[in-house]
Amino acid sequence: MQNVRQKSPGIFLVTSSSTAFLAHCQAKEKLDLQAPDASKLSQEFLLKAASAQTADAVSTLLSQTAHSLIEAEKKYRFTVEALIKLLEYHLTVLGNPAEEDRVWDIILQGRAGVEKYEKHIKELLMLYSCVQKLVDASAEVAFLAGSEFTSTSLGERSYNVQRHLDIARKESQQMESQLRELQAHCIEVIAEHAKKEELKKKAEDEFFGEDESEESETAKDNEHTEQEQS
Numbered sequence: 431m432q433n434v435r436q437k438s439p440g441i442f443l444v445t446s447s448s449t450a451f452l453a454h455c456q457a458k459e460k461l462d463l464q465a466p467d468a469s470k471l472s473q474e475f476l477l478k479a480a481s482a483q484t485a486d487a488v489s490t491l492l493s494q495t496a497h498s499l500i501e502a503e504k505k506y507r508f509t510v511e512a513l514i515k516l517l518e519y520h521l522t523v524l525g526n527p528a529e530e531d532r533v534w535d536i537i538l539q540g541r542a543g544v545e546k547y548e549k550h551i552k553e554l555l556m557l558y559s560c561v562q563k564l565v566d567a568s569a570e571v572a573f574l575a576g577s578e579f580t581s582t583s584l585g586e587r588s589y590n591v592q593r594h595l596d597i598a599r600k601e602s603q604q605m606e607s608q609l610r611e612l613q614a615h616c617i618e619v620i621a622e623h624a625k626k627e628e629l630k631k632k633a634e635d636e637f638f639g640e641d642e643s644e645e646s647e648t649a650k651d652n653e654h655t656e657q658e659q660s
Contacts, residue, residue: 481575488568496591503598506547513540
């Protein structure tokens with residue numbers, strides 16, 4: 431395919447292919463752009479248009495906020511699930527001090543991660559609360575401006591978003607419930623293990639204490655015997 435070639439500065443040679451392209455462009459139907467009819471730009475029309483644009487902007491903000499919340503809930507559940515697995519593993523290594531300490535350090539990091547996402551979710555919920563107020567206000571403005579369809583659409587959008595957020599929050603609450611139950615179980619198991627270790631240590635101390643007493647008595651008897659013989 432031939433292209434436009436430059437013979438000298440400011441002078442271009444148009445090839446046959448370029449001519450065909452220009453002819454094709456000229457043959458296409460041109461857009462009929464007309465200026466808006468000023469008589470139709472009434473105050474009512476402008477109010478409807480402005481309220482519709484505002485509703486679109488608020489709807490976008492609502493979607494983005496809801497998406498951020500749902501993603502934060504997912505990350506929060508993932509972190510809680512990881513913490514649950516760590517706590518379950520910690521119960522299996524009781525009696526192994528080195529592994530207990532290593533796992534416990536990781537558990538502390540996991541708890542810090544859970545707290546971080548809890549804080550992030552609370553901040554997003556505050557933002558979402560403000561966005562909801564904007565949604566309600568925008569829907570009311572659109573209705574009063576005569577754009578009932580825009581008002582209804584925004585209300586339906588808000589309802590659907592809230593439904594998805596409720597589902598995400600419910601899943602997180604179920605995971606939180608599992609974590610609380612496991613933590614209570616861990617406290618019981620660790621307390622029982624500590625009690626057993628204490629009894630074991632006490633028994634060992636008593637055992638070695640008796641051995642020392644017997645050795646002491648034997649030493650005294652031998653000393654007494656030696657004195658009698660001398």
